[in-house]
Amino acid sequence: MSEGLNYKFLVDTFFIALSGVPITLFITVVALLFALPLGFLLALTRINRIPVLHRFAQVYVSFVRGTPIIIQIFIVYSSVPLLLSSLFTKFNIGMNVYDVNPIWYAFIVFSFNTTAVLIEVFRSALSTVNRGQLEAAQSVGLTDVQAYRRIIIPQALVVAMPNICTATVNLIKATSLGYAMSLQEITLKAKVAANVGYNYVEAYIDIFLVYLLLCSAVEYAFKLYEKRLSKYKPSVV
Protein backbone atom coordinates (compact mmCIF):
# COMPACT_ATOMS: atom_id res chain seq x y z
CA MET A 1 0.00 0.00 0.00
CA SER A 2 3.02 2.25 0.15
CA GLU A 3 2.98 3.31 -3.50
CA GLY A 4 0.70 6.22 -2.78
CA LEU A 5 -2.68 6.73 -4.30
CA ASN A 6 -3.79 4.80 -7.32
CA TYR A 7 -5.15 7.70 -9.36
CA LYS A 8 -6.68 5.64 -12.14
CA PHE A 9 -8.65 3.67 -9.59
CA LEU A 10 -9.55 6.89 -7.83
CA VAL A 11 -11.14 8.31 -10.96
CA ASP A 12 -12.83 5.07 -12.04
CA THR A 13 -14.33 4.43 -8.64
CA PHE A 14 -15.58 7.98 -8.40
CA PHE A 15 -17.99 7.21 -11.22
CA ILE A 16 -18.94 3.89 -9.66
CA ALA A 17 -19.73 5.71 -6.43
CA LEU A 18 -21.62 8.33 -8.40
CA SER A 19 -23.80 5.61 -9.91
CA GLY A 20 -25.08 4.93 -6.39
CA VAL A 21 -26.49 8.44 -6.08
CA PRO A 22 -29.88 7.73 -7.71
CA ILE A 23 -30.71 5.00 -5.24
CA THR A 24 -29.63 7.17 -2.31
CA LEU A 25 -31.81 10.00 -3.55
CA PHE A 26 -34.68 7.62 -4.25
CA ILE A 27 -34.65 6.36 -0.66
CA THR A 28 -34.34 9.91 0.64
CA VAL A 29 -37.29 11.13 -1.38
CA VAL A 30 -39.51 8.18 -0.48
CA ALA A 31 -38.64 8.52 3.20
CA LEU A 32 -39.38 12.24 3.10
CA LEU A 33 -42.66 11.80 1.21
CA PHE A 34 -43.73 9.38 3.89
CA ALA A 35 -42.33 11.24 6.85
CA LEU A 36 -43.39 14.81 6.07
CA PRO A 37 -47.18 14.32 6.29
CA LEU A 38 -46.97 11.73 9.05
CA GLY A 39 -44.56 13.82 11.06
CA PHE A 40 -46.81 16.82 10.69
CA LEU A 41 -49.92 14.95 11.80
CA LEU A 42 -48.18 13.43 14.79
CA ALA A 43 -46.79 16.85 15.69
CA LEU A 44 -50.38 18.12 15.73
CA THR A 45 -51.37 15.33 18.12
CA ARG A 46 -48.50 16.40 20.36
CA ILE A 47 -49.53 20.04 20.31
CA ASN A 48 -53.24 19.45 20.76
CA ARG A 49 -52.58 16.71 23.33
CA ILE A 50 -54.84 14.13 21.72
CA PRO A 51 -55.06 11.44 24.43
CA VAL A 52 -53.53 8.18 23.19
CA LEU A 53 -51.73 9.41 20.08
CA HIS A 54 -49.93 12.12 22.02
CA ARG A 55 -48.35 9.56 24.35
CA PHE A 56 -47.59 7.25 21.47
CA ALA A 57 -45.78 10.01 19.58
CA GLN A 58 -43.81 10.89 22.68
CA VAL A 59 -42.55 7.35 23.24
CA TYR A 60 -41.88 6.90 19.55
CA VAL A 61 -39.76 10.04 19.32
CA SER A 62 -37.93 9.14 22.50
CA PHE A 63 -37.11 5.68 21.14
CA VAL A 64 -35.83 6.87 17.78
CA ARG A 65 -33.80 9.66 19.32
CA GLY A 66 -32.49 7.36 22.03
CA THR A 67 -31.15 4.54 19.87
CA PRO A 68 -28.49 4.59 17.17
CA ILE A 69 -29.85 4.31 13.66
CA ILE A 70 -27.66 1.31 12.93
CA ILE A 71 -29.46 -0.59 15.69
CA GLN A 72 -32.81 0.46 14.24
CA ILE A 73 -31.59 -0.96 10.94
CA PHE A 74 -30.51 -4.19 12.62
CA ILE A 75 -33.88 -4.53 14.34
CA VAL A 76 -35.94 -3.93 11.22
CA TYR A 77 -33.67 -6.06 9.10
CA SER A 78 -33.96 -9.00 11.48
CA SER A 79 -37.61 -8.62 12.53
CA VAL A 80 -39.46 -7.77 9.31
CA PRO A 81 -38.28 -10.90 7.46
CA LEU A 82 -39.45 -12.98 10.44
CA LEU A 83 -42.90 -11.39 10.27
CA LEU A 84 -43.02 -11.69 6.50
CA SER A 85 -42.07 -15.35 6.43
CA SER A 86 -44.73 -16.21 8.98
CA LEU A 87 -47.24 -14.23 6.90
CA PHE A 88 -46.14 -15.98 3.73
CA THR A 89 -46.52 -19.44 5.22
CA LYS A 90 -49.85 -18.52 6.80
CA PHE A 91 -51.41 -17.32 3.56
CA ASN A 92 -49.53 -19.80 1.38
CA ILE A 93 -47.85 -17.12 -0.66
CA GLY A 94 -45.17 -18.78 -2.72
CA MET A 95 -42.55 -16.15 -2.15
CA ASN A 96 -39.18 -16.39 -0.52
CA VAL A 97 -38.35 -13.77 2.11
CA TYR A 98 -34.81 -13.56 0.83
CA ASP A 99 -36.07 -12.42 -2.57
CA VAL A 100 -37.44 -9.20 -1.10
CA ASN A 101 -35.40 -6.28 -2.37
CA PRO A 102 -33.50 -4.69 0.55
CA ILE A 103 -34.71 -1.30 -0.64
CA TRP A 104 -38.06 -2.07 1.02
CA TYR A 105 -36.35 -2.44 4.37
CA ALA A 106 -34.51 0.79 3.71
CA PHE A 107 -37.82 2.55 3.06
CA ILE A 108 -39.19 1.24 6.35
CA VAL A 109 -36.16 2.14 8.48
CA PHE A 110 -35.55 5.58 7.07
CA SER A 111 -39.21 6.57 7.02
CA PHE A 112 -39.53 5.35 10.59
CA ASN A 113 -36.50 7.34 11.63
CA THR A 114 -37.20 10.54 9.72
CA THR A 115 -40.82 10.69 10.87
CA ALA A 116 -39.66 10.91 14.47
CA VAL A 117 -37.13 13.62 13.65
CA LEU A 118 -39.74 15.62 11.77
CA ILE A 119 -42.30 15.34 14.58
CA GLU A 120 -39.93 17.33 16.76
CA VAL A 121 -39.12 19.76 13.95
CA PHE A 122 -42.77 20.49 13.24
CA ARG A 123 -43.68 20.62 16.90
CA SER A 124 -41.17 23.34 17.62
CA ALA A 125 -42.06 25.16 14.40
CA LEU A 126 -45.79 25.08 15.10
CA SER A 127 -45.29 26.29 18.64
CA THR A 128 -43.55 29.41 17.32
CA VAL A 129 -46.72 30.46 15.49
CA ASN A 130 -48.79 32.63 17.77
CA ARG A 131 -52.05 31.12 18.94
CA GLY A 132 -53.75 34.41 17.98
CA GLN A 133 -53.05 33.66 14.33
CA LEU A 134 -55.37 30.65 14.45
CA GLU A 135 -58.02 32.54 16.39
CA ALA A 136 -57.85 35.48 14.01
CA ALA A 137 -58.20 33.16 11.04
CA GLN A 138 -61.23 31.50 12.61
CA SER A 139 -62.78 34.82 13.53
CA VAL A 140 -62.80 35.90 9.89
CA GLY A 141 -64.67 32.70 9.03
CA LEU A 142 -61.98 30.27 7.88
CA THR A 143 -62.47 26.61 8.74
CA ASP A 144 -59.76 24.82 10.72
CA VAL A 145 -58.35 23.20 7.60
CA GLN A 146 -58.29 26.50 5.73
CA ALA A 147 -56.71 28.27 8.67
CA TYR A 148 -53.94 25.70 8.84
CA ARG A 149 -53.36 25.60 5.12
CA ARG A 150 -53.37 29.32 4.48
CA ILE A 151 -52.21 30.85 7.74
CA ILE A 152 -50.44 28.46 10.09
CA ILE A 153 -48.52 26.12 7.79
CA PRO A 154 -46.86 28.80 5.65
CA GLN A 155 -45.56 30.53 8.76
CA ALA A 156 -44.48 27.32 10.47
CA LEU A 157 -42.75 26.13 7.31
CA VAL A 158 -40.46 29.15 7.23
CA VAL A 159 -39.31 28.34 10.76
CA ALA A 160 -39.05 24.62 10.07
CA MET A 161 -37.14 24.85 6.80
CA PRO A 162 -33.58 25.01 8.18
CA ASN A 163 -34.31 22.03 10.41
CA ILE A 164 -35.91 20.11 7.55
CA CYS A 165 -32.73 20.80 5.60
CA THR A 166 -30.62 19.39 8.42
CA ALA A 167 -32.90 16.37 8.66
CA THR A 168 -32.59 15.75 4.92
CA VAL A 169 -28.81 15.98 5.00
CA ASN A 170 -28.72 13.64 7.98
CA LEU A 171 -31.01 11.27 6.13
CA ILE A 172 -28.71 11.23 3.09
CA LYS A 173 -25.78 10.56 5.39
CA ALA A 174 -27.68 7.82 7.17
CA THR A 175 -28.37 5.98 3.93
CA SER A 176 -24.65 5.19 3.91
CA LEU A 177 -25.56 2.62 6.56
CA GLY A 178 -27.65 0.83 3.98
CA TYR A 179 -24.64 -1.41 3.40
CA ALA A 180 -25.80 -3.30 6.51
CA MET A 181 -28.85 -4.28 4.47
CA SER A 182 -26.73 -4.97 1.37
CA LEU A 183 -28.32 -2.02 -0.32
CA GLN A 184 -26.59 -1.03 -3.56
CA GLU A 185 -25.91 2.60 -2.72
CA ILE A 186 -22.86 4.86 -2.86
CA THR A 187 -20.87 3.33 -0.02
CA LEU A 188 -21.39 -0.30 -0.87
CA LYS A 189 -20.73 0.14 -4.58
CA ALA A 190 -17.40 1.82 -3.99
CA LYS A 191 -16.48 -0.63 -1.26
CA VAL A 192 -17.15 -3.62 -3.49
CA ALA A 193 -14.99 -2.06 -6.19
CA ALA A 194 -12.22 -1.62 -3.62
CA ASN A 195 -12.37 -5.22 -2.47
CA VAL A 196 -10.60 -6.40 -5.62
CA GLY A 197 -7.33 -4.58 -5.09
CA TYR A 198 -7.57 -3.42 -1.47
CA ASN A 199 -7.78 0.21 -2.64
CA TYR A 200 -9.78 1.23 0.39
CA VAL A 201 -8.23 4.64 0.85
CA GLU A 202 -9.11 5.64 -2.70
CA ALA A 203 -12.61 4.19 -2.42
CA TYR A 204 -13.35 6.11 0.76
CA ILE A 205 -11.98 9.32 -0.67
CA ASP A 206 -14.42 8.84 -3.55
CA ILE A 207 -17.33 8.13 -1.25
CA PHE A 208 -16.39 11.16 0.82
CA LEU A 209 -16.34 13.38 -2.27
CA VAL A 210 -19.68 12.09 -3.54
CA TYR A 211 -21.39 12.77 -0.21
CA LEU A 212 -19.76 16.16 0.00
CA LEU A 213 -21.11 17.11 -3.43
CA LEU A 214 -24.52 15.63 -2.74
CA CYS A 215 -25.00 17.27 0.64
CA SER A 216 -23.67 20.62 -0.50
CA ALA A 217 -26.08 20.54 -3.44
CA VAL A 218 -29.01 19.71 -1.15
CA GLU A 219 -28.05 22.46 1.28
CA TYR A 220 -27.80 24.93 -1.57
CA ALA A 221 -31.21 23.92 -2.94
CA PHE A 222 -32.78 24.39 0.47
CA LYS A 223 -31.19 27.81 0.80
CA LEU A 224 -32.74 28.89 -2.47
CA TYR A 225 -36.11 27.59 -1.39
CA GLU A 226 -35.83 29.28 1.99
CA LYS A 227 -35.24 32.56 0.23
CA ARG A 228 -38.43 32.10 -1.72
CA LEU A 229 -40.38 31.16 1.39
CA SER A 230 -39.11 34.04 3.44
CA LYS A 231 -41.81 36.31 2.06
CA TYR A 232 -44.09 34.63 4.60
CA LYS A 233 -41.75 35.55 7.39
CA PRO A 234 -43.40 37.87 9.89
CA SER A 235 -41.32 41.00 9.87
CA VAL A 236 -40.20 42.37 13.19
CA VAL A 237 -41.39 45.93 13.57
Next chain:
Amino acid sequence: MEKYFDASYIWESIPLLIPFLKMTFMVAGLSVLFGTLLGFILTVAKTGKSKFARKLATGYTTIIRCTPSIVLLFLVYYGLPAIGDRFGLNLNNIDTAVFVIITFTLQFAAAMSEVMRSAFQSIDNGQFEAAVSVGLSNSQAYRRIVFPQAFVVALPNFGNSLLAVLQEGSLAYTIGLIDVVGKANLIIAGNYNAHALEIFLALAIIYWILSIAIEQFFLKLEQVFSKGKQGLKTA
Protein backbone atom coordinates in the same frame (compact mmCIF):
# COMPACT_ATOMS: atom_id res chain seq x y z
CA MET B 1 -32.29 -22.94 11.05
CA GLU B 2 -35.32 -22.57 13.24
CA LYS B 3 -36.35 -19.02 13.87
CA TYR B 4 -38.66 -17.91 16.60
CA PHE B 5 -38.84 -15.07 19.03
CA ASP B 6 -37.74 -15.77 22.57
CA ALA B 7 -37.85 -12.78 24.90
CA SER B 8 -35.68 -14.49 27.51
CA TYR B 9 -32.69 -13.89 25.25
CA ILE B 10 -33.18 -10.16 25.71
CA TRP B 11 -32.86 -10.33 29.49
CA GLU B 12 -30.04 -12.86 29.37
CA SER B 13 -27.90 -10.82 27.01
CA ILE B 14 -28.19 -7.49 28.84
CA PRO B 15 -25.85 -8.51 31.71
CA LEU B 16 -23.40 -9.83 29.12
CA LEU B 17 -23.43 -6.53 27.26
CA ILE B 18 -23.27 -4.10 30.20
CA PRO B 19 -19.53 -4.62 30.96
CA PHE B 20 -18.69 -3.55 27.42
CA LEU B 21 -20.31 -0.18 27.98
CA LYS B 22 -16.98 0.73 29.55
CA MET B 23 -15.38 0.76 26.11
CA THR B 24 -18.29 2.73 24.66
CA PHE B 25 -18.02 5.32 27.43
CA MET B 26 -14.26 5.55 27.16
CA VAL B 27 -14.36 6.20 23.43
CA ALA B 28 -17.22 8.69 23.73
CA GLY B 29 -15.67 10.39 26.76
CA LEU B 30 -12.26 10.91 25.19
CA SER B 31 -13.82 12.07 21.93
CA VAL B 32 -15.88 14.61 23.84
CA LEU B 33 -12.84 15.80 25.77
CA PHE B 34 -10.55 16.24 22.76
CA GLY B 35 -13.43 17.38 20.58
CA THR B 36 -14.30 20.15 23.01
CA LEU B 37 -10.70 21.37 23.02
CA LEU B 38 -10.45 21.31 19.23
CA GLY B 39 -13.91 22.82 18.98
CA PHE B 40 -12.81 25.69 21.21
CA ILE B 41 -9.87 26.39 18.91
CA LEU B 42 -12.24 26.35 15.94
CA THR B 43 -14.59 28.72 17.72
CA VAL B 44 -11.76 31.14 18.40
CA ALA B 45 -10.88 30.94 14.70
CA LYS B 46 -14.49 31.51 13.67
CA THR B 47 -15.07 34.53 15.87
CA GLY B 48 -11.57 35.92 15.47
CA LYS B 49 -10.25 38.61 13.18
CA SER B 50 -8.20 36.55 10.76
CA LYS B 51 -10.21 36.02 7.61
CA PHE B 52 -8.16 33.02 6.57
CA ALA B 53 -8.67 31.22 9.89
CA ARG B 54 -12.37 31.96 9.74
CA LYS B 55 -12.70 30.50 6.23
CA LEU B 56 -10.68 27.47 7.26
CA ALA B 57 -12.77 26.76 10.35
CA THR B 58 -16.07 27.26 8.52
CA GLY B 59 -14.93 25.07 5.63
CA TYR B 60 -13.88 22.36 8.05
CA THR B 61 -17.29 22.40 9.74
CA THR B 62 -19.13 22.21 6.41
CA ILE B 63 -17.03 19.30 5.19
CA ILE B 64 -17.43 17.31 8.38
CA ARG B 65 -21.16 18.00 8.46
CA CYS B 66 -21.51 16.58 4.96
CA THR B 67 -19.59 13.38 5.69
CA PRO B 68 -21.37 10.32 7.07
CA SER B 69 -19.70 9.08 10.25
CA ILE B 70 -19.03 5.69 8.77
CA VAL B 71 -17.20 7.19 5.81
CA LEU B 72 -15.11 9.40 8.09
CA LEU B 73 -14.39 6.40 10.29
CA PHE B 74 -13.05 4.34 7.41
CA LEU B 75 -11.23 7.29 5.92
CA VAL B 76 -9.36 7.67 9.20
CA TYR B 77 -8.92 3.93 9.65
CA TYR B 78 -7.42 3.32 6.22
CA GLY B 79 -6.10 6.80 5.53
CA LEU B 80 -3.96 7.48 8.61
CA PRO B 81 -1.80 4.35 8.30
CA ALA B 82 -1.36 5.13 4.60
CA ILE B 83 -0.21 8.66 5.42
CA GLY B 84 1.98 7.31 8.20
CA ASP B 85 3.57 4.95 5.70
CA ARG B 86 4.71 7.90 3.65
CA PHE B 87 6.65 9.23 6.60
CA GLY B 88 8.02 5.86 7.58
CA LEU B 89 5.72 5.37 10.54
CA ASN B 90 4.06 2.07 11.08
CA LEU B 91 0.57 2.83 12.31
CA ASN B 92 -0.94 -0.53 11.45
CA ASN B 93 -0.67 -1.97 14.94
CA ILE B 94 -2.31 0.86 16.81
CA ASP B 95 -5.37 -0.04 18.84
CA THR B 96 -8.56 0.44 16.83
CA ALA B 97 -9.95 2.53 19.69
CA VAL B 98 -7.46 5.26 18.74
CA PHE B 99 -8.89 5.53 15.25
CA VAL B 100 -12.40 5.65 16.63
CA ILE B 101 -11.47 8.39 19.08
CA ILE B 102 -9.77 10.42 16.33
CA THR B 103 -12.83 10.12 14.08
CA PHE B 104 -15.31 11.21 16.68
CA THR B 105 -13.02 13.93 17.96
CA LEU B 106 -12.99 15.41 14.46
CA GLN B 107 -16.75 15.15 14.29
CA PHE B 108 -17.49 16.41 17.77
CA ALA B 109 -15.15 19.37 17.29
CA ALA B 110 -17.16 20.49 14.27
CA ALA B 111 -20.43 20.23 16.16
CA MET B 112 -19.00 21.89 19.25
CA SER B 113 -17.53 24.81 17.31
CA GLU B 114 -21.02 25.67 16.09
CA VAL B 115 -22.53 25.22 19.56
CA MET B 116 -19.91 27.41 21.18
CA ARG B 117 -19.99 30.02 18.46
CA SER B 118 -23.74 30.48 18.67
CA ALA B 119 -23.61 30.52 22.47
CA PHE B 120 -20.84 33.09 22.44
CA GLN B 121 -22.66 35.29 19.95
CA SER B 122 -25.91 35.09 21.92
CA ILE B 123 -24.29 37.04 24.72
CA ASP B 124 -24.85 40.71 24.19
CA ASN B 125 -21.69 42.67 23.55
CA GLY B 126 -22.86 45.17 26.16
CA GLN B 127 -22.14 42.59 28.85
CA PHE B 128 -18.49 42.58 27.92
CA GLU B 129 -18.37 46.36 27.61
CA ALA B 130 -20.08 46.84 30.96
CA ALA B 131 -17.61 44.46 32.59
CA VAL B 132 -14.64 46.31 31.11
CA SER B 133 -16.12 49.67 32.07
CA VAL B 134 -16.21 48.72 35.76
CA GLY B 135 -12.51 47.96 35.58
CA LEU B 136 -12.25 44.25 34.79
CA SER B 137 -9.46 43.21 32.49
CA ASN B 138 -10.35 41.52 29.20
CA SER B 139 -9.61 38.03 30.46
CA GLN B 140 -11.49 38.68 33.68
CA ALA B 141 -14.48 39.96 31.73
CA TYR B 142 -14.51 36.83 29.59
CA ARG B 143 -13.94 34.49 32.50
CA ARG B 144 -16.37 36.01 34.97
CA ILE B 145 -19.07 37.58 32.80
CA VAL B 146 -19.23 36.25 29.26
CA PHE B 147 -18.22 32.63 29.75
CA PRO B 148 -20.67 31.72 32.55
CA GLN B 149 -23.57 33.09 30.51
CA ALA B 150 -22.48 31.43 27.27
CA PHE B 151 -22.04 28.17 29.14
CA VAL B 152 -25.71 28.06 30.11
CA VAL B 153 -26.77 28.77 26.53
CA ALA B 154 -24.48 26.05 25.20
CA LEU B 155 -25.49 23.40 27.71
CA PRO B 156 -28.56 21.89 25.96
CA ASN B 157 -26.77 21.74 22.62
CA PHE B 158 -23.74 20.25 24.27
CA GLY B 159 -25.98 17.53 25.70
CA ASN B 160 -27.45 16.82 22.27
CA SER B 161 -24.03 16.61 20.67
CA LEU B 162 -22.88 14.28 23.42
CA LEU B 163 -25.83 11.99 22.80
CA ALA B 164 -25.08 12.08 19.08
CA VAL B 165 -21.47 11.04 19.65
CA LEU B 166 -22.57 8.22 21.92
CA GLN B 167 -24.92 6.93 19.25
CA GLU B 168 -22.61 7.41 16.30
CA GLY B 169 -20.04 5.57 18.38
CA SER B 170 -22.11 2.46 17.81
CA LEU B 171 -20.57 2.35 14.32
CA ALA B 172 -17.15 1.64 15.77
CA TYR B 173 -17.86 -2.08 15.60
CA THR B 174 -17.37 -1.85 11.81
CA ILE B 175 -13.60 -1.46 12.27
CA GLY B 176 -13.49 -4.16 14.91
CA LEU B 177 -13.81 -2.29 18.18
CA ILE B 178 -15.38 -4.48 20.82
CA ASP B 179 -17.81 -2.13 22.49
CA VAL B 180 -21.44 -2.98 23.29
CA VAL B 181 -22.37 -3.31 19.64
CA GLY B 182 -19.24 -5.30 18.85
CA LYS B 183 -19.97 -7.64 21.74
CA ALA B 184 -23.57 -8.02 20.61
CA ASN B 185 -22.38 -9.07 17.19
CA LEU B 186 -19.99 -11.56 18.78
CA ILE B 187 -22.83 -13.05 20.82
CA ILE B 188 -24.93 -13.36 17.69
CA ALA B 189 -22.09 -15.01 15.81
CA GLY B 190 -21.69 -17.39 18.75
CA ASN B 191 -25.35 -18.34 18.42
CA TYR B 192 -24.88 -19.13 14.73
CA ASN B 193 -26.87 -16.01 13.83
CA ALA B 194 -29.98 -17.21 15.63
CA HIS B 195 -31.87 -14.85 17.92
CA ALA B 196 -30.21 -11.80 16.45
CA LEU B 197 -33.40 -9.80 16.90
CA GLU B 198 -33.55 -10.35 20.65
CA ILE B 199 -29.97 -9.24 21.12
CA PHE B 200 -30.44 -6.15 18.99
CA LEU B 201 -33.51 -5.33 21.06
CA ALA B 202 -31.40 -5.66 24.19
CA LEU B 203 -28.91 -3.22 22.65
CA ALA B 204 -31.71 -0.83 21.80
CA ILE B 205 -32.97 -0.97 25.39
CA ILE B 206 -29.51 -0.23 26.76
CA TYR B 207 -29.02 2.74 24.48
CA TRP B 208 -32.52 4.02 25.10
CA ILE B 209 -32.15 3.99 28.88
CA LEU B 210 -28.72 5.58 28.58
CA SER B 211 -30.03 8.37 26.37
CA ILE B 212 -32.96 9.14 28.63
CA ALA B 213 -30.65 9.23 31.64
CA ILE B 214 -28.22 11.61 29.95
CA GLU B 215 -31.06 13.79 28.71
CA GLN B 216 -32.52 14.07 32.19
CA PHE B 217 -29.10 14.79 33.64
CA PHE B 218 -28.62 17.70 31.27
CA LEU B 219 -32.11 19.02 31.98
CA LYS B 220 -31.28 19.05 35.70
CA LEU B 221 -27.93 20.66 35.03
CA GLU B 222 -29.61 23.33 32.97
CA GLN B 223 -32.02 24.10 35.80
CA VAL B 224 -29.17 24.40 38.26
CA PHE B 225 -27.10 26.70 36.09
CA SER B 226 -29.88 28.89 34.76
CA LYS B 227 -30.84 30.12 38.21
CA GLY B 228 -28.92 33.33 37.64
CA LYS B 229 -30.26 33.81 34.15
CA GLN B 230 -32.58 36.71 33.71
CA GLY B 231 -35.37 36.37 31.25
CA LEU B 232 -37.14 39.07 29.34
CA LYS B 233 -39.57 39.61 32.18
CA THR B 234 -37.03 41.27 34.42
CA ALA B 235 -35.60 43.44 31.68
